[in-house]
Amino acid sequence: MVRCRRRLHSRMRLYPSLEILFMSKLRKVATASFRWGWFVLLVLLAFGYMVAGLSGNQLLRIDFRLDSQTVVARQVDSSAMPAVKNIEQTILPTVEKINADRNQRLNRLGLECSQPSDWLTVCRRLSLALVGNGLSLEEIRTLEQIDESKRERMHLENLLQDQRFHHYWAERWSRFLVGTDGGQFIVYRRRRFRIWLAEVFAANQRYDQTVRELLTAEGLWTDKPQVNFLTATFDSNDGSADPIRLAARTSRVFLGLRIDCLQCHNDFLGNVNLGDAPDLREGMQQDFHQLAAFFSSAKTNGLQGVRDGEVDYSYKYLNDEKETDVEVGVPFLPGLLPVEGKPRARLAAWVTHPENLQAARAAVSHVWALMFGRAIGETVDNLPLDEPTHPMMDSLARDFVAHGFDLRRLIRVIAASEAFRADSRAEFEITPEHEQSFAVFPLVRLRPEQVAGAIIQAARIKTTDRESSFVLQLLTMTGTNDFVTQYGDIGEDEFNSDSITITQRLLMMNGKLLRELVESNPILNASKHVGMFAHDTPQTVELLYLSALNRFPTSSEKKHFVSRIDCSENTDEAIEDLFWVLLNSSELAWNH
């Protein structure tokens, strides 16, 4: 080596130009290293970040023995159990009350009720309601570590702390609050609003506080995201808050009343009754426009955004010859409206007044609908004052007010109720009446986002959440968006259980997303992981059922598919076929 170096130096002395050339190249390499080294390092770091989840959480640390005793990707926090127990104790009286309400009603109607569901089914319902997809195999195996009687509650508490819940509910509530229209309410504004709502849910902010912030929002939409509740209507009112649309929205979301028809005429069909019980009266045009008048005080003030101002609202009522100046007013319980204060603050105080039980019912109705996928009555946002409310609804509303408008408590109470935990199957013949009365858990078609979430989650062993790798999150997000676009977003009509369409079936049978999720992909897909690491074929079938449908196969199903896989000349293909079948089933696409 030393000899070689000497030889090189001697040659360089002999050929000075070579030395210069060598030094020049060395300098270039050094310069390039300095110049581009940071970039290479950045790329390496980015790559490391993007695949971090894949290597750390997704694959290598998974115990691919995949049986219930050994697959533990996330350890159970046993210290959380006492807290769960305390929570259970605090909600118990309310749960017992609404169970009694349900049973009393069922007895009166002469309807039998079904037995409670198994824990996996209840946990799937919780996941669908709170994060918009089914359970991951990882979640199932984690829950299997604890006592069966505690699994549902533990799963619920985990979900309530999960960022997926905050973001999923933020999207759902965005639809209630600002709709799904585009127009002036462009993507960025909507995103700002949704992120703000996610923070609200993450902090478990009191519901009444959130309502007050929305109704009285002031400022720029960029700085105060809640002001987008108002800016969502700018497109129909020349860049200012549209009192008519806001009155319609407020009455539906916060009051649980559809009084939109009063915009144009008095109620002549007996559909809208307002005023105070027992002296209810027909709805008048004035009821709608007095509510709208509150929002005329939201003025757009250049760079300051929305600011409070004076009420300035006039309307030409049907059959009148000229416009009338309209004062603010509320359609029922006027005694609860503060006399003093800014107009929108007065409205917010009235909506969130503890004695305004109708407003609390509206909140309960929306939460109930998100939990079950269907309204407790006929519609989510119409709880007529002249019709008896469901006894469970009243009990829940009173509890909601009495316990500080705590949304998480409300969710816990509903989740623990017999209505939520009831089986969707029964030994007796189930009729639509059983479903309407919640004697059984109603079959509800999943929303497009839920279907996308369910099939994407089903294809992964581990939970796809914000701790997943960047790549996986990106795949999930783009996959979901593309899928929903093609599947057809049902917009604000969230709880109309439309039948499936040919487009949707084609997408499920032949679409790109499903094809990619089903195929034998050793990096990402459950079908391949299961095939690679399951002990035997029966376990393969079992794991695919758990991943896709969150249940164990029946003995006949297991026998059939074990035989199907064992008889196949190509095991990978047989597993893909089974996975395709499960993802294409009604069972995956419906909440049960």
Next chain:
Amino acid sequence: MLSKAQIFSKAQISRKTQIFRKAQAIPMSFTENPRYDHLCDHQVHFSRRTLLGAGGAGVMMSAIARRLAWADEQGVTDSARPKSVILLWLQGGPSQLETFDPHPGGIYGGDASAIKTSVKGMQISELLPQTAEQMHLASLIRSVTSKEGDHERAVYNIKTGYRPDPTLKHPSVGAVLCHADQGGADIPRHISIVPNGFPGRGGYLGAGYDAFKIYDPAQPVPDIRRSVPESRFEQRVADLYDVVESEFQRGRLRQLETTRTLHRTVTEGALRMMSSQQLDAFEVSSEPKEVLEAFGDSAFGRGVLAASRLIEVGARCVEVSLGGWDSHITNHSLQAAACENLDPALAALLKRLEERDLLDSTLVVCGGEFGRTPAINPAEGRDHWPHGFSVLLAGCGIRRAAVYGETAENPKLDSDKPIADVVDPVTVGDLHATILTALGVDYEEELETPIGRPMKRSEGKPIEAILDV
């Protein structure tokens, strides 16, 4: 239902595959397949259509053969064909002044001059020379007015006939037509080609009436091809229904499938579509080169050609979208570029429908969500203008060579009375009532909405002056 032993039997599978392959030329629906006998009571019948198809022995049926076959199955003659509508949707708001209502001598006329058409006394923009030669087949409404100047709200307004309403989502005209006429076809009857964000929706009639979306017909219809071989796909479907779906039904609502999920029914429709020869209608590449050229070498041109083929095989409403009309800057050049795509396709469509004797049963509607301001802005653009714009109608009993309504050559542009200069203003509701009347649908009939609110199909009045009675 087959036993598991039968399902596992390779002999059984191969026999089924043979049956399926043998029947390729004979449309065999999912339920007609012996494997799926338990799903539906449909019976295999050798109609004239299947025989015609079989006669092709794997070769594509000719368009005429398909039409005859289809008509035979529907029990209709050409004169009694169910009516269809082709909507050429000009997304963004075409300028009336650069298309169907030029005022070259006016103060707001812009750079486009007017040319004569095949109708004496009728002039349209020089940017539509081929269309000008076919105007004897069409009516022009030059006085459409609305109250919506925002794209999304105006699209909703024009496509449904109603202004946006937070309480209700109204169906678009294609959904209304399909709802009124439940005639069957293997392919979806409401189709949107090259949709650009606002395809026709079923609204309160349900998602089942949403438009089926396809993109440039040069590309295959999305999700229509199996990703696995046929025998494997069939086995998947058999396992789905024989094993998993039957388990799901246990202990639940009686008639779960027919009263709630409709999973098998809709899957059957999807499978029928996948194997239907009517899919050929999407494949415009089979048309002669000169036909393709006549419609224009663009996604829109191919879409319009596909639309004319689709209505021949039973589609009831096909909308084809063309963007590029939102000319807030450099109005003339943008409108001219968009017209280059519109002109050959519209002219070729009218000509083709007339030549094939389809114009009596097909309504062509061409327009956008609003027009553009007469005044030209500092960026040489025109902005949104819902106070007097043009829509072209042709076919289905719409009077030929007619013009209805008028906008002023030099409008006063009084912001308090924006339509004061418009002669015979037509509301969007009127436009819908006219379209529905032409299609033979009772526009006044009330439909039940999910919230129990009865709703007329249209609240306007038909424009009698352009309807041939």
